[in-house]
Amino acid sequence: MTKTKSYFSSPSDSITNPYLSKWSDSFENAKEKVKEKDIATTLEKKKYDPVIFPENPNDFNPVGMTKHSYNQGRIIKWGYTDKIAIFEWNEDEKYGNHYHCMLPEWNSKHSESGKAKEVVHYYAGQIMPEPWASWYKGY
Known part of the structure; x- marks a missing residue:
């Protein structure tokens, strides 16, 4: 045996x-x-394949989300509806071009509280955190 x-x-x-x-x-x-x-x-x-923020926001294509452009293309938002953004890209002279990741319950604000000091900017080349990386891939 x-x-x-x-x-x-x-x-x-x-x-x-x-x-x-x-x-x-x-x-x-x-x-x-x-x-x-x-x-x-x-x-x-099985290694984790990270999502990297691209330099060009036109190369940013979250699965199942629609893209909306504002302010002559200086602000681009992606979400499941046009009312609530999950991702946002800003062409910004002060902070440099950057992305935001937002939870649906934040109602398109850049942080849970809406306070500027809690806002996180993500720049091209940085790894997207969870849960946004999974949402980006459509999981």
């Missing part, structure tokens, strides 16, 4: 439940077929 089988089944278990023995055998066979190379390949695929 193999080590895994001893944890999951006994001869009496196999008589009582014939599926248990079958499962234990197939588990052992599958385990033997797995190579370390296969495990490494799977781990590589």
